Amino acid sequence: MTEKPLILVTNDDGINAPGIRTLIRIMNTFGEVVVVAPDSPQSGMGHAITLNSTLYAKQVYIDDGPQKEYSCSGTPADCVKLAIREILDKKPDLCVSGINHGSNSSINVIYSGTMSAAIEAGIEGIPAIGFSLLDYEWHANFENSIPFIKTITEKALKHNIPNDVVLNVNIPNISKEDIKGIKVCRQAKANWVEEFDKRKTPQGKDYYWLTGKFVNLDGGEDTDEWALEHHYVSVVPVQFDLTAHLHIKTLNTWNFK
Template sequence: MNPKPTILVTNDDGINAPGIRALIEVMTTLGDVIVVAPDSPQSAMGHAITINSTLYLNKISPENANVVEYACSGTPVDCVKLAVNEILKKKPDLCVSGINHGSNSSINVIYSGTMSAAVEAGIEGIPAIGFSLLDYTWEADFEAVKPFVQKIAQKVLTEKLPEGTILNVNFPKLPQEAIKGIKICRQAKAIWMEKFDKRQTPYGKDYYWLTGEFVNQDKGEDTDEWALQNGYVSIVPVQFDLTAYHAIQQLNSWDL
């Protein structure tokens, strides 16, 4: 009889977020669960790591006695590094990150703490998935996506992933019966049209709030944005090798 797989669960919304609670619930049906997640929200931290201050891990009493949980003072990537190097005796069979409150489709993957945690696991050679729901509210309802989370995670456990590949999974905000299915997609070409709301303190010191509008420049019907807008779950295979291979030949033609 094969032992249960070990599953590392993390996120960027914090260990108390409803999204990670839903993810933990699903993962307990698939294996032995270890949770290492930030003790406070760490959204949009990207692949940041902590090097100029101390890190703390606090073991907490989880709702499920069969789950081991740690709250970490650092970033999502810190959580994965500490889990692999300090907590786990061997690398887990799977790392899942999320379920994020809000989209991590298209260009958002660059800024996402959720996906950076999954990418860090991938760098460590651990199969990894980042899950996100297109609902930014704390009261987001994750019930509709739980069957999809379970199905995708089980497939990764049994089928494995291509080397150097992580899955970026995004769910539309729809009832379960309204979700049409799952599509394997490419990342849509989109940008944030950013601006800063400039204000002043009562003491006359300037400060800024980042605001902006998400603009999808991609009309393709094979993108994550198209899938989500049309009622599908999107899965984008992501890699951490950032080499622009298509540019190598052109750069080699330069007289350097």
């Protein structure tokens, strides 16, 4: 009998979030599951790690399992590091992060704790996928995303994700019947245009509240933003080598010597 794959599950919304509880349930159909996730929400943490404070992890019992679960006081990247170095006795066959409450398409991947956890696994040579649903509500309906997460996970386990690549998966917040399919895309050129709402405390001290709007500057029909807008699940292969290789030759013409 073929040994079941070992699957590490994590997220950035916290170990009690409905999204990760759904993802755990899905992964239990594929293999042996170990959960290491933050004990509180860590959205927008990017690839932050804990350096100047104590890091804690404890085994918790949230539902009937059969997975083993650990609650961690650190960031999503901390969770993956701790899982690999201290909790697991062997390297996982797959790491999945999510299901995130909200979009991680286009530029959001840079800020995302969900994707940073997946990227941390990828850095360690572990195939990894970040899953996000385009619904920021705590009690979002994750059931519509289940068939697509199962399909992508099955294909990833069967065909193997390319080395040094992590998959960024975003799912439209519509009924599964209205989703047209799964589309492999590039990351759209889009970003947030931030504004700061300046306010005063009752004591007269200035403080700021971050606001803004999302602007898609990309008219391409091969992007994640286009796919999501047209009711497709988007799959973007993300590389964590940030070198702009095409421009090395140009910079060498600057004659730094």
